[in-house]
Amino acid sequence: MLISKDFLAGLTFMVLGLAGLIIARQYDMGTPRMMGPGYFPWLLSAGLMLLGAVIFVQGVASKAREPLEKIHWRPVTLVTLAIFLFSVLIERAGLIASLVLLIGIGSYAGKEARWREVVILGVALIAFCVAVFVYGVKLPLTLLPG
Amino acid sequence: MLDNLLLGFSVALSGVNLFFCFLGALLGTLIGVLPGIGPLATVAMLLPITFYLDPVTALVMLAGIYYGAQYGGSTTSILVNLPGESSSVVTCLDGHQMAKQGRAGAALAVAALGSFFAGCAATLLMILFTPPLAGIAERFQPTDYCALMVFGLVAAVVLAQGSPLKAVAMVILGLLLGLVGTDVNSGDRRYTFGLIHLADGIEFVALAMGLFGIGEIISNLEKGSTRIVAEKIGRLWPTREDFRRSAAPVLRGTILGSLLGVLPGGGALLSAFASYTLEKKLSRTPEQFGRGAVEGVAGPESANNAGAQTSFIPLLTLGIPGNALVAMMAGAMMIHGIQPGPEVMVKQPGLFWGLIVSMWIGNLMLLVINLPLIGVWVRLLRVPYRLLFPAILTFCAIGAYGVNNSTFDIGLVALFGAIGYYFIKIGCEPAPLILGFILGPLFEENFRRSLLLSRGDWSTFFQRPLSIFFLTLAALLLALIILPSMRKARENVFAEEQS
Numbered sequence: 001m002l003i004s005k006d007f008l009a010g011l012t013f014m015v016l017g018l019a020g021l022i023i024a025r026q027y028d029m030g031t032p033r034m035m036g037p038g039y040f041p042w043l044l045s046a047g048l049m050l051l052g053a054v055i056f057v058q059g060v061a062s063k064a065r066e067p068l069e070k071i072h073w074r075p076v077t078l079v080t081l082a083i084f085l086f087s088v089l090i091e092r093a094g095l096i097a098s099l100v101l102l103i104g105i106g107s108y109a110g111k112e113a114r115w116r117e118v119v120i121l122g123v124a125l126i127a128f129c130v131a132v133f134v135y136g137v138k139l140p141l142t143l144l145p146g
Numbered sequence: 147m148l149d150n151l152l153l154g155f156s157v158a159l160s161g162v163n164l165f166f167c168f169l170g171a172l173l174g175t176l177i178g179v180l181p182g183i184g185p186l187a188t189v190a191m192l193l194p195i196t197f198y199l200d201p202v203t204a205l206v207m208l209a210g211i212y213y214g215a216q217y218g219g220s221t222t223s224i225l226v227n228l229p230g231e232s233s234s235v236v237t238c239l240d241g242h243q244m245a246k247q248g249r250a251g252a253a254l255a256v257a258a259l260g261s262f263f264a265g266c267a268a269t270l271l272m273i274l275f276t277p278p279l280a281g282i283a284e285r286f287q288p289t290d291y292c293a294l295m296v297f298g299l300v301a302a303v304v305l306a307q308g309s310p311l312k313a314v315a316m317v318i319l320g321l322l323l324g325l326v327g328t329d330v331n332s333g334d335r336r337y338t339f340g341l342i343h344l345a346d347g348i349e350f351v352a353l354a355m356g357l358f359g360i361g362e363i364i365s366n367l368e369k370g371s372t373r374i375v376a377e378k379i380g381r382l383w384p385t386r387e388d389f390r391r392s393a394a395p396v397l398r399g400t401i402l403g404s405l406l407g408v409l410p411g412g413g414a415l416l417s418a419f420a421s422y423t424l425e426k427k428l429s430r431t432p433e434q435f436g437r438g439a440v441e442g443v444a445g446p447e448s449a450n451n452a453g454a455q456t457s458f459i460p461l462l463t464l465g466i467p468g469n470a471l472v473a474m475m476a477g478a479m480m481i482h483g484i485q486p487g488p489e490v491m492v493k494q495p496g497l498f499w500g501l502i503v504s505m506w507i508g509n510l511m512l513l514v515i516n517l518p519l520i521g522v523w524v525r526l527l528r529v530p531y532r533l534l535f536p537a538i539l540t541f542c543a544i545g546a547y548g549v550n551n552s553t554f555d556i557g558l559v560a561l562f563g564a565i566g567y568y569f570i571k572i573g574c575e576p577a578p579l580i581l582g583f584i585l586g587p588l589f590e591e592n593f594r595r596s597l598l599l600s601r602g603d604w605s606t607f608f609q610r611p612l613s614i615f616f617l618t619l620a621a622l623l624l625a626l627i628i629l630p631s632m633r634k635a636r637e638n639v640f641a642e643e644q645s
Contacts, residue, residue: 061443
């Protein structure tokens with residue numbers, strides 16, 4: 001198959017390098033003697049793009065291609081979603097509500113979640129966090145909405 | 147010398163530091179035992195907590211986690227054939243075979259005693275060699291620093307696993323990410339996309355937690371769980387024969403580990419592998435390796451502990467972290483406003499000597515607590531991952547918030563978790579990225595200064611002996627990977643690990 005690990009890796013680095021390069025051009029380059037803020041980023045981005053190209057070519061030309069491992073969508077989507085929701089809710093809905101969502105959604109990112117366990121674990125974890133982080137360490141977190 | 151040691155002891159033996167040393171060592175052993183969570187992720191998770199601690203205490207605890215994990219990792223390797231920590235992979239080979247032969251206790255004891263010996267020796271080496279090294283480091287010019295960092299980054303890549311080209315690319319990406327924020331020289335904002343939260347740069351803790359903590363969790367969830375069956379422990383004390391056969395491997399492992407640990411990219415993992423290979427080559431009965439040869443446990447276990455400790459030397463003397471884990475320690479120091487480098491020894495002698503002494507104390511604690519607690523560790527292995535990882539998620543999320551009271555940082559954790567997962571899928575290790583991230587600003591500063599001092603003359607990097615030395619070494623290392631014969635040899639070393 002064409003889309004091997006190296007293919008994607010090379011492509012990724014080329015794109016990132018190019019992006020870095022384009023953005024770096026907007027900053028003052030200066031001279032080697034008096035480097036502007038754009039100089040070093042430009043150098044690095046150029047290097048990244050070059051490396052990306054080499055990796056990409058390797059990926060296309062080489063006979064031994066490491067195929068892309070199967071992407072399981074559930075773990076990555078649910079974990080990312082859970083943390084993101086937590087970040088949105090923690091200041092608006094309070095710690096307890098956001099933890100409920102984090103633990104609830106996060107637990108189901110794995111294949112073996114059992115709802116009874118999730119509930120017990122959730123209660124235990126929330127109690128622990130409230131005790132340690134709010135009362136112990138005194139993080140400025142609101143517990144409940146409003 | 148004696149004054150320094152006394153200072154070190156007085157700092158290390160304070161109640162708070164003793165407690166956190168113990169806590170770190172215990173935690174380290176715990177996560178070393180539990181597969182699916184390693185010292186990198188744990189250190190990343192605990193970084194926010196270190197905020198509330200003294201800098202010394204923070205470092206003492208984090209260091210404890212590192213070498214504690216080496217002790218803990220051997221337990222699972224021997225009993226369950228699952229490496230709890232990456233450097234314990236080698237111990238699985240012979241350690242588990244010994245366990246199957248009913249000699250788990252002996253293997254565990256040999257591992258613990260060998261590790262303790264190595265820990266003592268490594269501490270002694272640190273005490274003897276860090277002052278002169280720091281002295282040399284003070285004479286470093288910006289060009290020397292640049293050359294050293296290039297060497298360090300190249301070495302970290304070459305000695306690491308996986309495709310070197312991709313690792314270099316990750317390093318460069320890390321360097322770029324390290325530059326995000328406000329440029330010190332000009333005051334301009336770079337790569338911030340107008341986001342005010344990025345004005346001070348990407349929060350290191352969030353990046354680390356996302357890449358290592360969350361990324362690892364996502365990868366683990368994909369794999370599904372494995373049934374954990376532990377062997378019985380049996381007689382705890384090794385036989386006289388075991389002692390006789392282990393003595394030389396322990397000594398060799400310690401020396402090898404101490405040397406390899408100091409190298410950039412070195413540390414526990416490389417040392418353990420090298421020691422196993424060495425012992426197999428030197429043994430009169432190499433066919434026994436893989437079948438329960440006690441030398442295959444004694445050597446690598448000593449090496450990994452020595453390597454873990456001496457990998458602190460470049461950080462404490464030159465201010466340059468040699469591997470991702472020590473880079474986290476550098477991050478922790480910077481969080482407390484301490485710039486790692488040769489001045490640390492002079493300006494913060496309490497921190498410096500206290501840390502070194504506490505490493506020895508930690509080793510002692512580990513020896514004493516580990517052997518009796520092995521039964522407990524084994525029982526803990528039965529905790530299913532599906533209960534463990536939500537807890538890790540929670541601590542990461544709250545921890546990320548705690549650093550700056552910023553929900554943006556939590557979002558960063560989520561983002562870098564997904565990014566870390568993506569990179570693992572395309573075959574790029576996240577560890578080199580962290581190294582680049584930590585070194586980015588420092589590298590740019592020295593690079594700028596070098597060219598400023600030389601008035602734009604690029605040959606300045608090839609003028610001072612030190613910088614020529616490091617650049618040549620870096621070039622040699624690069625050649626090593628490019629030469630096909632060397633490439634094969636390197637692949638073989640890592641292939642042994644995969645099997």
